[in-house]
Amino acid sequence: MSAKAVVLLSGGIDSSTTLAIARNENYDLYALSFRYGQKNRLEVPAAKKIARTLKVKDHLVLDIDLAAIGGSALTTDIPVPRERTDEDILGDIPGTYVPARNIVFLSYALSWAESLGASDLFIGVNAVDYSGYPDCRPEFIEAFQRMANMGTKAGAEGRPFTIHTPLIRMTKAQIIQKGIALGVDYGLTQSCYDPSPRGTACGVCDSCVLRKRGFNQAGIPDPIVYDA
Amino acid sequence: MSAKAVVLLSGGIDSSTTLAIARNENYDLYALSFRYGQKNRLEVPAAKKIARTLKVKDHLVLDIDLAAIGGSALTTDIPVPRERTDEDILGDIPGTYVPARNIVFLSYALSWAESLGASDLFIGVNAVDYSGYPDCRPEFIEAFQRMANMGTKAGAEGRPFTIHTPLIRMTKAQIIQKGIALGVDYGLTQSCYDPSPRGTACGVCDSCVLRKRGFNQAGIPDPIVYDA
Numbered sequence: 001m002s003a004k005a006v007v008l009l010s011g012g013i014d015s016s017t018t019l020a021i022a023r024n025e026n027y028d029l030y031a032l033s034f035r036y037g038q039k040n041r042l043e044v045p046a047a048k049k050i051a052r053t054l055k056v057k058d059h060l061v062l063d064i065d066l067a068a069i070g071g072s073a074l075t076t077d078i079p080v081p082r083e084r085t086d087e088d089i090l091g092d093i094p095g096t097y098v099p100a101r102n103i104v105f106l107s108y109a110l111s112w113a114e115s116l117g118a119s120d121l122f123i124g125v126n127a128v129d130y131s132g133y134p135d136c137r138p139e140f141i142e143a144f145q146r147m148a149n150m151g152t153k154a155g156a157e158g159r160p161f162t163i164h165t166p167l168i169r170m171t172k173a174q175i176i177q178k179g180i181a182l183g184v185d186y187g188l189t190q191s192c193y194d195p196s197p198r199g200t201a202c203g204v205c206d207s208c209v210l211r212k213r214g215f216n217q218a219g220i221p222d223p224i225v226y227d228a
Numbered sequence: 229m230s231a232k233a234v235v236l237l238s239g240g241i242d243s244s245t246t247l248a249i250a251r252n253e254n255y256d257l258y259a260l261s262f263r264y265g266q267k268n269r270l271e272v273p274a275a276k277k278i279a280r281t282l283k284v285k286d287h288l289v290l291d292i293d294l295a296a297i298g299g300s301a302l303t304t305d306i307p308v309p310r311e312r313t314d315e316d317i318l319g320d321i322p323g324t325y326v327p328a329r330n331i332v333f334l335s336y337a338l339s340w341a342e343s344l345g346a347s348d349l350f351i352g353v354n355a356v357d358y359s360g361y362p363d364c365r366p367e368f369i370e371a372f373q374r375m376a377n378m379g380t381k382a383g384a385e386g387r388p389f390t391i392h393t394p395l396i397r398m399t400k401a402q403i404i405q406k407g408i409a410l411g412v413d414y415g416l417t418q419s420c421y422d423p424s425p426r427g428t429a430c431g432v433c434d435s436c437v438l439r440k441r442g443f444n445q446a447g448i449p450d451p452i453v454y455d456a
Binding site (some may be wrong): 035061062102112137147151156 | 288290291292293294296326327328330331335336337338339343362363368369371374375376379381384
């Protein structure tokens with residue numbers, strides 16, 4: 001029997017590649033996605049397709065109410081920033097930052113892992129293209145792991161959790177090359193912060209810009225359609 | 229203008245007293261409660277009454293799906309343990325432990341605090357009568373605070389969060405005496421893990437046992453009705 005791993009899966013490039021990496025390491029996969037009031041309503045359907053193609057044991061989709069908490073362009077009427085310069089994208093913490101989102105997501109992953117008897121969690125955070133999100137930094141992941149092992153029954157009883165971040169030091173191009181090598185179908189993935197009603201990616205939000213550049217630098221054609 | 233504080237409020241003795249303490253320290257109060265699939269459906273109505281009497285600025289009640297994750301007697305068909313010995317109550321981590329529950333609750337409190345521009349969070353955890361819950365220990369709270377200040381925009385930008393745990397070293401009797409001094413109406417509070425359909429407390433679960441003993445030791449009559 002393989003060990004179980006809980007993998008956070010948004011349906012974008014990074015989390016889909018992370019799921020493929022966990023599969024390649026022979027874990028039994030338990031994918032976790034959220035409907036959290038995000039403008040991108042296509043994320044969860046994309047996550048479902050990815051989870052199916054990568055043969056997860058279970059895929060849990062939780063409805064959580066981060067929109068009630070507010071504070072982000074991804075969940076409120078605050079506009080998603082578009083056509084920003086590189087300096088802007090890499091330099092500050094943007095309006096698309098959802099307060100403590102990865103902390104909430106990892107907390108649920110931890111709760112599910114403890115309930116399943118899993119010790120391994122995977123999250124596709126990335127400190128290279130991370131657009132200034134503090135919850136993508138290695139120091140944060142280490143602090144979360146330490147806290148998790150203090151605050152859970154499993155941790156207190158000597159069955160510690162490990163938070164795996166296989167992408168944390170990779171460029172977007174390297175991530176895409178890795179995923180292609182592992183057979184990820186990026187045509188199923190969704191990256192845009194705010195896609196059009198017919199489901200096409202805007203091409204100009206930070207997430208689209210980083211994705212297009214990643215495919216370009218990897219020398220691989222992006223299989224999805226953009227508005228711009 | 230007073231500083232804002234987010235206070236986790238379950239509607240029991242500890243969280244209600246914590247709310248009164250935060251009020252006494254002149255914070256503007258933002259109470260946060262959860263419907264998380266707990267058997268005690270009277271917690272949230274109790275929390276609403278307490279929040280009203282303590283004049284909170286806002287009371288957010290979030291529906292979250294910890295029952296989908298399973299693993300606890302508080303949210304599943306696993307029976308709530310009753311009539312346990314003191315050794316049992318204080319010695320192990322009981323079946324009423326909800327995997328990573330306080331971690332999930334604190335993550336939401338952090339998200340809301342960041343959205344509100346609040347730097348102070350209050351949680352009524354207690355390391356004396358804590359029934360072996362790992363997420364009530366001071367080391368855990370310190371680790372959570374550290375993680376929160378690594379993983380949030382506010383923390384990264386030098387506006388750190390403080391997690392206040394005013395009850396952590398108090399006995400239940402001391403907590404009750406403090407609350408009475410601050411005018412908390414414990415007749416509005418709900419402590420039972422699994423109350424009867426008509427709303428009375430069972431009197432024999434760990435939570436009822438600790439509550440009854442606390443009032444007894446404080447020399448104060450408990451204003452609620454018990455089945456046993």
